[in-house]
Amino acid sequence: MNDLSGAGNSGRRVCGSVPASLASVLAAVLFLGITYSLFILVVVHNALLLAAIMLLSALVVSFVLWNLLSYKKNLAILCFVDRLPTSDLLSASDGQLVKITGLASCGDFALESSYEKVQRCVYTSTLLYENRSFWCKILSAKNHHSVPMATSSDERYYCWKLTYLERFSADFYIVDAKSGIRALVKAGYDSRIVPLVTEKLIVNTTNKSRMVSSTLKRWLEQRSMPLEARLLRLEEGFIEEGDSLTVVGMLNKMNGSIMIVPPPNAISTGCLPQKLLLPVDFDGIVLRFSTTRT
Structure with missing residues (x-):
């Protein structure tokens, strides 16, 4: 892991x-x-x-x-991945930067998502945001003195601060949709990873309902975090076994096995004048997963 x-x-x-x-x-x-x-x-x-x-x-x-x-939305890296042609593992040479898309399957170690407890995952991320803005403190003081709470439209102006982050990946296999070849993606221990995975909003406590649910309370207790009622947002993302994703990394052919490993050096996206984007360097295997879950 x-x-x-x-x-x-x-x-x-x-x-x-x-x-x-x-x-x-x-x-x-x-x-x-x-x-x-x-x-x-x-x-x-x-x-x-x-x-x-x-x-x-x-x-x-x-x-x-x-x-x-x-930069916060990884737009330059997303454009780079989209422009990179899909590789053919049959003809690709050892040490070549490759991009493959296919179905993921777990390796020797499978992950479980932190909050929703989704099993058989190859990548998981859980982010907890808390509103600590001055406007939030004013609303808290007003609500404490029985003043009517802010409407949901006010929440659009809140500034959320990331207070806790869990992100894990593990070695997994991917079956290339183009050639049918199965490759081992070395995303496990001490591997450099650039995840392009959008987290889904799971918990959103508002001014109208600041009560912490039993599930969220248990999750907070396990991490020794405060349990008092406050404005919280919890987002979670994961790549489950059987999901289709895109992997960008360096091809390594050794002893008849095919692996995708982190490139030895950082890669630059280059300038993207059509998007008015400056170059961004990224270092590691890119995992792109954009499927919207319901």
Whole structure:
């Protein structure tokens, strides 16, 4: 079993191939441009240059914010995986970066999802979010003094903070849908993994119902977490045996066996100008699972 709970940003690094000094240089240029424009405005009374610089600054800030949002949603890696052609394991050579899609089956060790207790999984993740915003504290104080609670529409403005994370993976087999060959995916102990798995909302305590259910209470107790009523969101994702997923990794052919292992070095997605995305480096086997569960 591979504990990925402390993996942080899951082996990703934004702008890995872009010089770190570029942002500082760009900020300095914009600052000098705005300063010079203000000087022209005061001396010549011409606001055209200032307006142009401000527009350029707004575009740059929007570009940076877009890339930060896309980074959180793994958009660059998703685009990279989608553009990567599907490999043929019959003709692929040893050490080649391959992309295969097929059905997963458990190896020697099977996982169980943390909250829903789904068995025979090859990957599981459970995320607990808590609302600790100032707005939430105000609502809590009001509710304590019998003031009517906020409506559900207010919840859209809450800022959720990740307070607990469980993420595990294990070695598993995948049957390539293209060639029918079964390969062992080395996602187990000490393997570098980049999971692209969307978690499903399981528990959502609102202002109208902050009571912790018995199942959630037991789950919190097992992890020595506080049990008091509060705004919580619990999301869970998993790849179950029999699910179809896409795996990107390095092909390893040894002693007649076929394995997918982490690449030796980080891989860059490259710039994606059509999406206005900066390059992102990722390090490890990519597991993409996008099936929506009901």
